[in-house]
Amino acid sequence: MNKAKYITDVPKDREEAIGVIESKRPKIIFVLGDIDTGKSTLITYLANKLIETFKIGIIDADIGQKGILPPTTISLTFPRDKFTSFSELKAEKSYFIGSTTPNQFFGEMVAGLKRLVDLSTQRADIILVDLTGYVHGQGAELKRLKIETVKPDLILALQRRNELENILKPFKNKIEIINLEVSKDAKIHEPSERRRIRREKWKAYFQNSKTYRLSLNDYIISGTQLFQGRELTKEELEMLGNLFKWLVFYGEKMGEKYIAVKADLEHYSRQIDKRVLHYIDFEKLSNLLVGLIDEDGFCIGVGILKLINFREKWIEVLAPLSEEEMKKVREIRFGRIRVREDGEELGLIDRGAI
Numbered sequence: 001m002n003k004a005k006y007i008t009d010v011p012k013d014r015e016e017a018i019g020v021i022e023s024k025r026p027k028i029i030f031v032l033g034d035i036d037t038g039k040s041t042l043i044t045y046l047a048n049k050l051i052e053t054f055k056i057g058i059i060d061a062d063i064g065q066k067g068i069l070p071p072t073t074i075s076l077t078f079p080r081d082k083f084t085s086f087s088e089l090k091a092e093k094s095y096f097i098g099s100t101t102p103n104q105f106f107g108e109m110v111a112g113l114k115r116l117v118d119l120s121t122q123r124a125d126i127i128l129v130d131l132t133g134y135v136h137g138q139g140a141e142l143k144r145l146k147i148e149t150v151k152p153d154l155i156l157a158l159q160r161r162n163e164l165e166n167i168l169k170p171f172k173n174k175i176e177i178i179n180l181e182v183s184k185d186a187k188i189h190e191p192s193e194r195r196r197i198r199r200e201k202w203k204a205y206f207q208n209s210k211t212y213r214l215s216l217n218d219y220i221i222s223g224t225q226l227f228q229g230r231e232l233t234k235e236e237l238e239m240l241g242n243l244f245k246w247l248v249f250y251g252e253k254m255g256e257k258y259i260a261v262k263a264d265l266e267h268y269s270r271q272i273d274k275r276v277l278h279y280i281d282f283e284k285l286s287n288l289l290v291g292l293i294d295e296d297g298f299c300i301g302v303g304i305l306k307l308i309n310f311r312e313k314w315i316e317v318l319a320p321l322s323e324e325e326m327k328k329v330r331e332i333r334f335g336r337i338r339v340r341e342d343g344e345e346l347g348l349i350d351r352g353a354i
């Protein structure tokens, strides 16, 4: 299921990197590289070599191709023994991002990484951090923010040519950087192949899931503009429905702004000032991914929103969590991807849309 495996036939410079790590003992190591440059393969290699001498922590922050389940989170784990692939590792703590791309989630990506790094430093000698392959444009900004916030002791830069120079430039002479060549065997995976791998991961994750009916009043609801304002009356809902030819399931007023969850009764183009009225298509909420969050803000697991009953204020969520684990959930955080339990991704949603 995972692309990256423990491979011992690696470029020579890996041995040199191990030499530097053994002698200088950097605590936090970032692995940077474009997609498919072998970041996870490198971390698997280093962890297997170093685990004989050091306590190792791994943070999988590569949400595009997460090896450690669940997808759309970033995860911390402490492997005890040698392993061949990230998929064998069980997350000790995860932080919910809610999307398979860091676009629009820079805050979560940085805050989550920082929180996991803070947790790991007491329990491991060396923490290997796998970052996304998003290294151009805004991706470079995100890398800078992470480096500035976490201040790694060592950056391992997997470069084909000099595509990371832009990111690394401000940190030269401040942070130790080792350039590593990309293995000639590193294999490019087309977007369709990456999607297929993600489908398998989702499917594996949601195996043995159960549907839980959860009362909205029992949880903090976050990650959405909903449930923050005054609920609209029946008359107000009808008024909006008549005005725009909608079936309005639910609505709120927050300050001077209205929010409506609706389905179109007629198809025509409506002129609506979104600053005054924000509308959410009801179908955007079906099969929406939600994070099940504990009292410390960490993600116990993710679930799929299957039903939402606005009148009676409950939702049904499909999740592979036990009753015991569900008892620890304090918060339900809305994500921005719709996905089915068979692994089919139904699409990403704009952050502002819900």
Ligand SMILES: Nc1ncnc2c1ncn2[C@@H]1O[C@H](COP(=O)(O)OP(=O)(O)OP(=O)(O)O)[C@@H](O)[C@H]1O
Pocket (backbone or CB within 6 Å): 003, 004, 005, 007, 009, 010, 011, 033, 034, 035, 036, 037, 038, 039, 040, 041, 042, 062, 064, 065, 132, 133, 183, 185, 186, 187, 188
């Ligand atoms: N040293 C190597 N020898 C043989 N194959 C390798 C080596 N390094 C990487 N590969 C192969 O190249 C592919 C990409 O590697 P990997 O998944 O580690 O990259 P990545 O940078 O972590 O990718 P992503 O951006 O998706 O996280 C995989 O199929 C992997 O098995």
